Amino acid sequence: MQLAKHQRRPRLELKNPPHPDNLHALYRDAQDPVERARWHALWLLATGHSIPEVAKTLGYSQxxxxxxxxxxxxGGMEAMTDLRHRNRGKPPLLPPEVQEAFRQALSAPHPRDGLWTIRNAAEWLSERLGRPVDPRxxxxxxxRLGFAPLRPRPRHRGQDPEEGEEFKKNSS
Structure with missing residues (x-):
């Protein structure tokens, strides 16, 4: 809708609004947060608040x-509960069956060297998904699955094993 330079937007009002008590009950009973915000906005508008006031109260834009x-x-009341317009986001990287297979694989020792490092996990996921997976x-x-990457305890390259055993005996 194109408006002239100094022309005001026509006043937007609710057509055939239900009683404010009914809107308040719908607002209080809604389980979905987006649906609850919609009912809250309609309830405030039905009780005489302006669009800028409702936007400021709810923290949304006008x-x-x-x-x-x-x-x-x-669409009436059905349009407020219609969730087809919601952004569901992207599907997860790992489908549920791959998640479960990954969980089971992590609970057993790694086939190559016994330790599940981040790099080993990335290789395993890359093989299953058919595309490269970043180690991060x-x-x-x-x-997310409750595991931590395992790393061997660091050892000094120039250490003498006999000296280490002697130290353990004398430190007790």
């Missing part, structure tokens, strides 16, 4: 409040 009002006016991503999945 555009979002206007979108909610438009959706309500076009493998580390985050290990942590």
């Amino acid at each position: 555009r979002w409040v206007r979108t909610v009002v438009h959706r309500y006016n076009q 991503r493998a580390w985050s999945w290990m942590k």
